Amino acid sequence: MVMRKESILITGGAGFIGSHTVEQLLEEGHAVRVLDNFSSGKRSNLPDHPRLEIHEGDICRRDDVRAAMQDIDRCLHLAAQVSVAFSLEHPDLSAVQNINGTVNVMHAARIHGIKRLVFASSAAIYGVPQQLPLTEDSAVAPLSPYGLEKSVNEQYAMLMTQLHDMPMLGLRYFNIYGPRQDPKSPYAGVISLFVDRLTAGQAPQIYGDGQQTRDFVFVKDIARANSAALFSTHRGVCNVATGGRVSLLELLDNLQKLLGTSLQAEFLAARAGDIQHSQGCPQRLGEWLNLIPRWSLDDGLRELLQARPSTHDSNAI
Numbered sequence: 001m002v003m004r005k006e007s008i009l010i011t012g013g014a015g016f017i018g019s020h021t022v023e024q025l026l027e028e029g030h031a032v033r034v035l036d037n038f039s040s041g042k043r044s045n046l047p048d049h050p051r052l053e054i055h056e057g058d059i060c061r062r063d064d065v066r067a068a069m070q071d072i073d074r075c076l077h078l079a080a081q082v083s084v085a086f087s088l089e090h091p092d093l094s095a096v097q098n099i100n101g102t103v104n105v106m107h108a109a110r111i112h113g114i115k116r117l118v119f120a121s122s123a124a125i126y127g128v129p130q131q132l133p134l135t136e137d138s139a140v141a142p143l144s145p146y147g148l149e150k151s152v153n154e155q156y157a158m159l160m161t162q163l164h165d166m167p168m169l170g171l172r173y174f175n176i177y178g179p180r181q182d183p184k185s186p187y188a189g190v191i192s193l194f195v196d197r198l199t200a201g202q203a204p205q206i207y208g209d210g211q212q213t214r215d216f217v218f219v220k221d222i223a224r225a226n227s228a229a230l231f232s233t234h235r236g237v238c239n240v241a242t243g244g245r246v247s248l249l250e251l252l253d254n255l256q257k258l259l260g261t262s263l264q265a266e267f268l269a270a271r272a273g274d275i276q277h278s279q280g281c282p283q284r285l286g287e288w289l290n291l292i293p294r295w296s297l298d299d300g301l302r303e304l305l306q307a308r309p310s311t312h313d314s315n316a317i
């Protein structure tokens with residue numbers, strides 16, 4: 001099928017997931033516009049490209065969002081306050097970004113008659129799983145304001161679809177890793193934290209006993225899912241997961257093998273609110289978006305290590 005090339009707005013496009021999705025959509029031949037306030041995203045994450053336009057602005061400012069929506073066909077909404085810890089400390093500020101900001105984007109998408117809005121939800125909405133793997137029908141019981149905000153976003157989407165027939169899909173991303181994930185950010189994924197410490201010759205830190213498991217998805221598979229979601233016709237919510245799970249100890253072992261290190265882990269007290277196991281069912285991802293994650297954990301880790309900045313080159317694989 002030949003797909004018509006379209007204009008796509010990505011809010012939060014200068015961030016980790018956004019910048020990989022920008023690359024994916026440019027490769028597919030689309031024109032991409034990024035709306036980002038650069039609070040955690042960086043211009044250097046984005047390529048110079050004749051089909052890429054950057055709008056500096058804030059999803060919490062109505063005029064910024066409306067200006068960015070002009071002449072746009074489809075929108076991927078990723079911009080958010082992404083720290084669970086921040087949301088626990090400042091639920092008021094977090095809600096402004098993650099609820100008001102999202103409603104601004106959804107409302108502007110309606111006013112501009114956008115063909116389709118895809119937005120970032122999260123596995124954080126599930127809380128402590130009652131059974132594994134988690135399917136889209138599993139109970140929603142978030143443990144943090146961040147998780148609750150994502151769940152509220154999904155409910156807004158459901159209501160707006162009902163009221164205004166807006167085509168929207170929420171993607172429940174599981175644990176994402178890959179190049180450009182900032183280990184210094186307060187929400188840094190465990191993989192970027194492990195890599196940061198191992199390559200600096202420091203003991204990797206594990207909260208709890210390391211037996212906890214996660215479903216790790218490589219960011220390039222997330223970018224593929226985002227693109228597929230933008231051009232699908234399904235509405236509702238969909239997990240973006242591999243269907244597998246790996247313990248933190250196994251993960252650390254794999255990483256040490258790839259890096260040729262053998263540092264002893266430092267075990268710290270388990271963090272309140274951390275769940276023991278997480279694993280998503282990717283069946284709907286296959287059925288709705290025709291997508292099977294391509295990247296094995298080993299291949300993804302290799303790619304991540306190869307993409308690291310040159311200051312760490314002495315440890316590169």
Ligand SMILES: NC(=O)c1ccc[n+]([C@@H]2O[C@H](COP(=O)([O-])OP(=O)(O)OC[C@H]3O[C@@H](n4cnc5c(N)ncnc54)[C@H](O)[C@@H]3O)[C@@H](O)[C@H]2O)c1
Pocket residue numbers: 011012013014015016017018035036037038039040041042057058059060077078079080081082097101120121122123172173174175176177189
């Ligand atoms: N990384 C993960 O493992 C993960 C898992 C589940 C869900 N998510 C969700 O995916 C989305 C992207 O996350 P990420 O990991 O790429 O984070 P990120 O911090 O790298 O990207 C977020 C981007 O949004 C921008 N931004 C933040 N607030 C903004 C505002 N008010 N106006 C405009 N731009 C703003 C930031 O500058 C940044 O470029 C978020 O909605 C996040 O909640 C991420």
